[in-house]
Amino acid sequence: MRRPLIYxxxxxxxxxxxxxxxxxxxGHSRPAAAPVAAPTDRLADSIARAQDRLRTLPxxxxxxxxxxxxxxxxxxxxxNPTYYQKAQGAAQQSLTLHPDGNVDALVxxxxxxxxxxxxxxxxxxxxAALAVDGYSADAYGVLADAQTQLGDSAAATDxxxxxxxxxxxxxAYARASYDLELHGRTDDATALMRRALDAxxxxxxxxFCRNQLGELAWQRGDVAGARREYTAGLAADATSVAxxxxxxxxDAADGHLDAALAGYADxxxxxxxxGYLIEYADLLRLVGRPADAMTQLSLADAAVQLFTANGGVDxxxxxxxxxxxxxxxxxxxxxxxxxxxRQHVDVTDTLAWALHAAGKxxxxxxxxxxVAGTGARNASxxxxxxxxxxxxxxxxxxxxxxxxxxxxNPYFSPLEAPVARQLxxxxxx
Amino acid sequence: xxxxxxGPSRTGRWLFVVGAALLGVLVLPAHPASAHPLGNFTxxxxxxxxxxxxxVEVTAVVDAAELPTRQERPLVGGxxxxxxxxxxxxxxxxxxxxxxxxxxxxxVVSSSFAYAPGTGGLETSRLECAxxxxxxxxxxxxxxxxxHYRTDRVGWREMTATADGVRLVDSPxxxxxxxxxxxxxxxDLLSSALDQTRASFRVDxxxxxxxxxxxxxxxxxSDPLSRITATAERRFQLLAxxxxxxxxxxxxxxxxxxLGAGHAALPGHGKTVLAAYLAGRRGRPRDALAxxxxxxxxxxxxxxxxxxxxxxxxxxxxxxLLAYLGLASGLLIVVVGGWMLVKSRRHSHHHHHHDHSHSHxxxxxxLAGIGLAGGLVPSPSALVVLLGAIGLGRAGxxxxxxxxxxxxxxxxxxxxxxxxxxxQRRMARAGWVARLATRLTPRGTRRxxxxxxxxxxxxxxxxxxxxxxxxxxxx
Numbered sequence: 001m002r003r004p005l006i007y008x009x010x011x012x013x014x015x016x017x018x019x020x021x022x023x024x025x026x027g028h029s030r031p032a033a034a035p036v037a038a039p040t041d042r043l044a045d046s047i048a049r050a051q052d053r054l055r056t057l058p059x060x061x062x063x064x065x066x067x068x069x070x071x072x073x074x075x076x077x078x079x080n081p082t083y084y085q086k087a088q089g090a091a092q093q094s095l096t097l098h099p100d101g102n103v104d105a106l107v108x109x110x111x112x113x114x115x116x117x118x119x120x121x122x123x124x125x126x127x128a129a130l131a132v133d134g135y136s137a138d139a140y141g142v143l144a145d146a147q148t149q150l151g152d153s154a155a156a157t158d159x160x161x162x163x164x165x166x167x168x169x170x171x172a173y174a175r176a177s178y179d180l181e182l183h184g185r186t187d188d189a190t191a192l193m194r195r196a197l198d199a200x201x202x203x204x205x206x207x208f209c210r211n212q213l214g215e216l217a218w219q220r221g222d223v224a225g226a227r228r229e230y231t232a233g234l235a236a237d238a239t240s241v242a243x244x245x246x247x248x249x250x251d252a253a254d255g256h257l258d259a260a261l262a263g264y265a266d267x268x269x270x271x272x273x274x275g276y277l278i279e280y281a282d283l284l285r286l287v288g289r290p291a292d293a294m295t296q297l298s299l300a301d302a303a304v305q306l307f308t309a310n311g312g313v314d315x316x317x318x319x320x321x322x323x324x325x326x327x328x329x330x331x332x333x334x335x336x337x338x339x340x341x342r343q344h345v346d347v348t349d350t351l352a353w354a355l356h357a358a359g360k361x362x363x364x365x366x367x368x369x370x371v372a373g374t375g376a377r378n379a380s381x382x383x384x385x386x387x388x389x390x391x392x393x394x395x396x397x398x399x400x401x402x403x404x405x406x407x408x409n410p411y412f413s414p415l416e417a418p419v420a421r422q423l424x425x426x427x428x429x
Numbered sequence: 430x431x432x433x434x435x436g437p438s439r440t441g442r443w444l445f446v447v448g449a450a451l452l453g454v455l456v457l458p459a460h461p462a463s464a465h466p467l468g469n470f471t472x473x474x475x476x477x478x479x480x481x482x483x484x485v486e487v488t489a490v491v492d493a494a495e496l497p498t499r500q501e502r503p504l505v506g507g508x509x510x511x512x513x514x515x516x517x518x519x520x521x522x523x524x525x526x527x528x529x530x531x532x533x534x535x536x537v538v539s540s541s542f543a544y545a546p547g548t549g550g551l552e553t554s555r556l557e558c559a560x561x562x563x564x565x566x567x568x569x570x571x572x573x574x575x576x577h578y579r580t581d582r583v584g585w586r587e588m589t590a591t592a593d594g595v596r597l598v599d600s601p602x603x604x605x606x607x608x609x610x611x612x613x614x615x616x617d618l619l620s621s622a623l624d625q626t627r628a629s630f631r632v633d634x635x636x637x638x639x640x641x642x643x644x645x646x647x648x649x650x651s652d653p654l655s656r657i658t659a660t661a662e663r664r665f666q667l668l669a670x671x672x673x674x675x676x677x678x679x680x681x682x683x684x685x686x687x688l689g690a691g692h693a694a695l696p697g698h699g700k701t702v703l704a705a706y707l708a709g710r711r712g713r714p715r716d717a718l719a720x721x722x723x724x725x726x727x728x729x730x731x732x733x734x735x736x737x738x739x740x741x742x743x744x745x746x747x748x749x750l751l752a753y754l755g756l757a758s759g760l761l762i763v764v765v766g767g768w769m770l771v772k773s774r775r776h777s778h779h780h781h782h783h784d785h786s787h788s789h790x791x792x793x794x795x796l797a798g799i800g801l802a803g804g805l806v807p808s809p810s811a812l813v814v815l816l817g818a819i820g821l822g823r824a825g826x827x828x829x830x831x832x833x834x835x836x837x838x839x840x841x842x843x844x845x846x847x848x849x850x851x852x853q854r855r856m857a858r859a860g861w862v863a864r865l866a867t868r869l870t871p872r873g874t875r876r877x878x879x880x881x882x883x884x885x886x887x888x889x890x891x892x893x894x895x896x897x898x899x900x901x902x903x904x
Contacts, residue, residue, distance in 0.1 A: 044621075051619045056813065067618075074621075080583045081468040082622060089618045239581075270582060272470060272496045295503065302499050302551055306469045309549030 042202045043077060046070050064094035065104030069138075072111045077204045078239075087112050103133045110142035114149070117314055119342055122146040137167035144175050151343030153182065153374065170199045170209075177212065181219075182345060184375035190216045207237035214246045219378060221409035223253045241271045249279075253411035257287055274300040274307075274317040278324045282415045297325055315341070319350050328357040345374050345381070353384050361391045372401075379405045379412035383420045390427050398427045467614055467622065469495045469548070471584040475611045476524065476576060478590045480597065480632055482567045485533060489520055491556040492611040495547040497582070498554040505542070513542035517558035523578035524560070528632070529570040533562035555611075566595055566632045573629040580626055585614065588625045592632070600630035678826070685814075685830045689837020692808050693724075716796055717846025721839035723800020728835040732807040733828065736815040751806060755899030758805040762892030765798035769885035802892075803842060808834065 050067040054060060071087035074080070087108065094105040110125030126143035129136055140163035147156035160179045163172045173196035180189035190213065197209035210233025217225035230246040237243070248263025264280040277300035284293035300321050307314055315338025322331035331354035339351045349371045355364035368385040386401030402424040411417060467473055477488040493501065505512040514537065521535035538559040547553040566572075574588065590602040602625070608614050735750055811834045818827025 047621060051621070053813075054619055078583060080622070081470070085616075086618055089616075093618065266581075269497075269500070270470070272500065299496065299499055302549070303469070303496060305549040306495055306551060310469075 041204075043070060043073055043204060047074060059097055061094040061098035061102060062104055064090050064097065065102065065108050068094065068105065068108035069111055072108065072115055076115065084112060084115060101132045103129045103136050103139065106132070107136065107138045107142055110139070110146070114142060114145045117149075117312060119146045119149040123150065135166060137163050137172070140166065141171055141175060144179070148175075148179065148182070149342055149344050151345070151347070170196050170205055173199065174209065174212065181216065182374065182376055184377045186216055186220060186377055203237040204240075207233045207240040207243055209233075210236065211240065211242045211246060214243070214250075218246070218249065219409055221379070221407075221411065223250055223411060226250050227254075241267055241276075244270075245276060245279075252283055252286075252414050257283070261287070268296065268299075272299060272303055274303050274314075274321055277303065278320055281324060282413070286414045297321065300324075313341075314338075316347055316350055319354055323350075323354060323357060328354060328359075332358050332360070345371055345376055349381050349384060352388065356384070356388050356391065361388050364388045365392060377408055379409035380416070382408060383412065383416060386420070387423060390423055395427045399424065402427065467494065467585055468583065470497065470582075472497050472579050472582040473585040473611050473614075474576070474578065474587065475606060475608065476574075476588045477606065477610070478526070478574065478588065478602075480566060480572065480590065480592045480595055482594045482634065483563060483565070485526060485528070485562050485564050485566075485572075486538075487524065487526075487535070487558075487560040488610070489517070489524065489556075489558040489560060490611050491516070491520070491558075491579075493554045493556070495549070495551040495553055498544070498547070498552055501554070509542045513540040513556060513558075516540070516542065516556050517560075520556075520558055520578050521560050523576070525575040525577060526562070527573045528564045528566060531564075533564055535560040535562045567634055569634065570632050571629060572632055574627060576626045585611070585622050586625055587611075587623045588628060590628070590630065594636060596633045596635055598631040598633055600628070602628050602630070681826075681830060682833045685833035686837040686840070688810065689808075689834035689839075690841045691837075692810070692834070693838035693841035714847055714850060717843050717850065719796050720800045720803065720846060721843030723797055724804040724842055725832075725835040725839040727801050727804030728807065728811075728838055729804075729828075729832050731805055732811045732815055732831045732835075735807050736812055736827075736831075739812070739816060751809065752899055754806045756896060758802045759892050759894075759896030759899050761798055761802040761805070762895060763889055764892075765795050765802070766885050766888030766890075766892050768798075769795055769888060770882065772885075804835065804838070808838075811835075 047067065047070045050063050050070060053063050054067065057063070068087045068091035071083040071090060075083035075087065091105045091108040091112065094108070095102055098105070106125050106129035110122045110129065113119070113122035113125060122142055123146035126139050126146060129139035130143065133139070140159045144156050144159035144163060147153075147159055157179055160172070160175045164176055173192050177189045177192040177196060180186075180192060193209055193212050193216065197206065197213065200206045200209050210229045214226045214229035214233065217223075217229055226246065227250045230243050230250060233240060233243040234247065244263055245267045248260045248267060251257075251263060252260035260283060261280075264276070264283060268276050268280050277296045281293040281296040281300070284290070284296060300317075304314065304317055304321055307317070315334045319331045319335040319338065322328070322334060332351070335347065335351035335354045338347050348367050352364045352367035352371065355361070355367065365385075365388050368381075368388050371381045372385055382401050382405035386398045386405060389395075389401060390398035402420055405412065405420055406417070406424065471494045473492040473494075475488075475490040475492075479486045479488075517537045517540035521537055524535065526533045538561050539557075540559070541557045542554065544552040544554050574590075576586065576588070580586070585608065587606060587608060588602050589604060589606050590597055590600050591604045607623075731754065735754070738750065811831050814834075815824075815827040815831050818824055818830070
C-alpha cells in the first residue's frame, strides 16, 4: 500500500507551499523609499527606458533613433536646447550602427532640423526617409512641418493629409489644425484641435493643445476664451512657458498691465527668445518705460547674436528685432534674405512690413497682398496691409482692411491696435 | 544620476539590475560646440554639503550661461563684490536644510563673482558662495535638503554630500561632483541633465565609510545568487548583441540553457503546483517530462508573441503586459486546482464506477494546464535578448536563444519533478511511514479521496497566491 504515504506527503507539502508562496509574496515587495518618477510624464518615462535599454544593448540602432526623437521632444517641452546636442549625438549613433535604410534616424534628424529652423534640411531628411519607407507617418509629420515653414502650402497640406490617413491621432490632428488655421479656416482648426485635446493624456500634450486653442481664440478676438484655455493648460502643466506668455498677452488685452508685465518678466527669465523679448519691450514702451524696453531689446539682440554665433540662421527674428529698434534698412535686408529661403506667411508679412517701414510701400503692397491671398485670418496681417494701402493713398482698400483687422481681433497688439484705430479714423474722414 | 534616469523602472528587476550595472559605461566624447555646454538660457547650480558634528558647510556655485548673465548685468553694475554678497545671501535664504526639523540659519562666509568669456562676444558668469550654519549633529539626526533657488530656470542642478567626523547613512547624494563643480559637464548621451533639488539622509555619530550613493546603484535582491545571475544575464545579453563567431554562438546557446535553468530555480513557475500535483496524483516520471516540454513550448511561444507585440507597438508597456500574463497564469492554476477539486469530490462519491482511462485524460489536461501556467509569463531577460536580437537584425538567433532558455527552464522543472518522485518512492520504502499513515487514516478509500482533495485545495491556494501577487504588480 503506497497510497497512505502519498497522503502523508500532504503535511510536508503544506509546509513547502507556505514557504514558497511566502517567498514569492514577500520577495516582490517594493522598497518604500524608491524615487518613482511621476507616471503621467510619458516622455520622461520613455527617455529613461530608452537610456536603460541602451546601457544594456548599446548597438540597438532603433532605440538610439527613438531616444534622439524623444530628446528633440524634451528640448521643445522643457525649452532646454541642451537636448538638441544629445539628440544629434543619438541620431548619429543610430546611423553609424545602421547606415542604410535607417528611417527612424532620418526622421529624428529631420525633427531636429525643424527644431533648429533648418527647414530645407528637414524637408530633405523627411524625403530621404520616405524614399525608404513610404508609409512612415512620422516622416510625413516632419515633411509637413518643413513644408509649412518653407511656405509650400500645397505640399504641406498633402503631407498632413498623408499623415492623417496613416496614423490619425494627436500629432496629425495638431498639424492639420495648424494647416487649416493658415488657410483661414479658424473654426475647423478649433474643432480639430479639440479632437487633439481629447486624444491627449500627457500633461505636456494637454498644455500644447490648450496653447493652440488659446491662440485660435485670441486670433478671433475672444479674450475670455483664450484666458480659459491658457488657464486650463497651466493647470495641466504649470511650467509651460508658451502658456504663461499667452496669459500675459491676455492680461495686457484686459488692461491688467502689472500682471502682464510680471508674466513677461517670468517668461523672458525662463526663455529669453527674441520673440518674447520684443513683445516684453513693446509692453514696457506702452507703460512708459522706454529705458527698460531698450534693455530687453539689447538682450534680444544678444540672443540673436548667440543664435548666429552657434551657426543658426533666423532672418525672421533678426528682421523683427531690427524693426523694433527702428533699423528699417537692416530689417529689409534680413527679411529679404529669409524670404529667399522660405516663403512662410509670417516671413512674407515681415518683409512687407519692413519695406513699409523703409518707405518702399509700392513693393510692400505686393507682399502684403500675397499674405492676404493665403486666406489667413490674422488681425496683424490685415493691419499691415491696410497701413500700406493708406500710405499709398488707397483709402477705400485701407478702410476695409483696417476695419477687418480691428473686427478680427481688436486687441491684436498693445502698441499697434491703437495706431490702427487712429489710422482708420484718418482714412475714414 | 538624474531623477528621470534612475527611478527603479517597473520593467522588472532583471532589467533594473542590468541597467544599473552598466550605468555610465557609455561615455561619448564631448560635442565640439563652443557655446555654453548646457545652452544659452541655463542657470546651473552646484551645492556641495559637508556635514560636521557641530555644523554644516556648503559650497554653492551658480554658473549662468550667456543670456542670464546678460540679464543680470544691470544688477551687478560696477560692483561685483557687492553683487556677490547680495546674491549669496539670496541663495542662502532659498537653500533650506533641516536637521531633525530645525531649519539651519546660514552665514555667508565668503562670496565671489566673476565673468568668463562665452560665445558671440558675450560672457558667462560664475557665482561662488561658502555658507556655514551651526547644527547639533553629534546625536543621530535626519537631514533634509530642499533647494528653492531659481528652480524655475532651465539648468543643471547638482548636489553632493560628504561627512567629516560623522557618518552619512542612506544618502542619495554622491560624495563627489560629476561636473567638477560645474566646470566640465558630462556629455554622456545616455543621461538626462541632473535635476537634484531635494534629498534626505541620516547622520550618525562616529567616523567611518559613509554609505554613499551605493544605495542607489545596488539593485534590489542583492544576495550573492542574484548578483551572480545578474552578471551572467548581462554577459548573455551582450553576447546576443556583440560580434558573433560560431564559438560565441554555441557559448551563447549554452549560457541561455543555463540561465533558463537558473531562472526556473527561482520561486514561482508552478514548481509548487507541479510538486503538489505529482505527489497528490501519484505522478509518473513521464508526467514530469510532459510538464517540462509544455513549459518550453509555452515559454518560447509567450516570449515570441510578447516580443512581437512590444516591437510592433511602442504604446504597449512591457511591464503591464507581463503583469497581466502573471494574472492569467495565476488564474489558470486556480482553474486547474478547481478542476482537480471537483474531480476528487466526484471521485470520492462514485469511485466504484469510475473509468480509469477517463481519469487519465483529466490528468493530461491538468498537466497541460500546469505546464501552460509555468511558461506563460516570459522571463524579462529572455525578452530583452529577443528584442535586442530583432533590433540588430538577428531575429533568428534571438529565437534560438529563447528556445534554449525555455529548454533550460524545462530541465529544472523536470528535474525537480523527478527528484520529488524519487523522494516519494524512498519514503514509500521506509516502512515506518506506511505504518504511521495507516494508523492516522483508518479507511483506505476516504484516505485517498481526502488526499487528492487536499492536494487540489493546495493547488488552488498557490494559484490564488500567484493571482494576488500579479494583481499587486499590475495595479
